[in-house]
Amino acid sequence: MTDALALHGLVKIYGDKRAVDGISFAAPTGKITGVLGPNGAGKSTTIRTIVGILTPDEGRVDMFGAPLSRESLRRVGYLPEERGVYRSMTPRAFITYLARLKGVKAADARARADQLLAAQGLSAYARKRIKTLSKGMAQKVQLAAAIAHEPDLVVLDEPFSGLDPVNQRGVESLVRDLAASGRTVIFSTHVMEHAERLCDRIVLIANGKKAFEGTVAEALAVVPASATIETEGAFDLAAALAPHGFRTESGGEAHGHRKWRVALDGPDASRRLLAACASANAPLALYEPARATLHDAFVRIVGEGVIGDME
Known part of the structure; x- marks a missing residue:
């Protein structure tokens, strides 16, 4: 199986802090990969480097078998940790607009917006201004916009943050559907239950370093019966x-x-x-x-004190 994404020795330094310190891992094509770690571990810095927002001080990112490029980034859908939508627009107009920016034809963009809103249970809100929607609804609109151009690689930074349990399950279902359609998904989270339910592979980051990479089963195997x-x-x-x-x-x-x-x-x-x-x-x-749970596994891998605020 080929890898849609491969990181090679990524290093990102801010002042005297190595926010990312020699991280390498791969995300197999068509699979779901979770990047886990407590807040401040380096997850978002890693994600931003993957999508080209940050340039690594050392190392490189390969995407679809070649070094990261503008061409490869056109095949990526990205949901940032910092949420942001054009609140004066309607969900349908916002999703259509983002799809058009990615090169989707107008009619196809509108059809895709309608399809995604229906899948998220938001058809009734398609023509209401986003500022009238709940935080969870607005977040689902932004997620829909991130995948409106049908990207091959979907990168989600803390996609479950701020959502109630019902909306979290909806996002989990969407992630599964994306992988089932052959797309590669990579998401960051500090909530281990999401990773345990969704991921084919997981990467644990602690203090800017990779502490574990493998399947959920391989992680759980470190916990004695x-x-x-x-x-x-x-x-x-x-x-x-x-x-x-x-x-x-x-x-x-x-x-x-x-x-x-x-x-x-x-x-x-x-x-x-x-x-x-x-x-x-x-x-x-x-x-x-x-x-055994992932929490049990990660405590054995890095220690209770390092796990911090992971749930």
């Missing part, structure tokens, strides 16, 4: 399991139950854990395999 257990009353499961070699963390108490997380080391660890609980007469109220 574990089980979630709830015991009744004041039973001390950690003390009961220690002689059996299990590492146990307390998860607090709720509704008369104590919660525990037990590391499962070895192929038969789950069986051995249940046997140890039985031999200790542990009053189990719940036993289930714990599902």
Whole structure:
């Protein structure tokens, strides 16, 4: 599979700060790639360099198999982190205008605007001034305008920021549809759930450096298997399991139950854990395999302190 986008050793320096420090990664054609990291990690600087707004101090960006150029940027749709629309225009006129700037014929631009507004559930607002729309609606209009020229590569900087859960799901659906149609999507976010649901590949940036690149499954694989257990009353499961070699963390108490997380080391660890609980007469109220999350994975990769404000 070819890569629609490849970054090679990008460096961007502001004063004495290396905002981006030697970042390299690739975005495969037709796939969804998420760039994750806490605020200030270097995500937006990386995104702006990808779309040619910033020039790297070192390294290069290749797009569609060649160095970044005006020609390749014509095939890109970009949603910036800073939201901005012409508020006195209508959604239909704004989307049509942006499509025309990208070289789409007038009739095709109007048809594309109508199609995108319908897909976003905004047909009823097509001829209302954008300044009368909610923030979420205006943001969806800007996103529609970014893809009105049917770009091959869609670059979205924090596309879910400021949206309520309903509109976030709508944007997720649009991202999936873009990839299903063969387009390449790359988006930045500090909310790991979006990446976990959407991405074929993820890149974690911390302190301006790439800390991880791979699939969601590869990231989750760094988290050791574990089980979630709830015991009744004041039973001390950690003390009961220690002689059996299990590492146990307390998860607090709720509704008369104590919660525990037990590391499962070895192929038969789950069986051995249940046997140890039985031999200790542990009053189990719940036993289930714990599902690893990207948060768990990234804490192991870079540490809790670096994760910062990631959700």
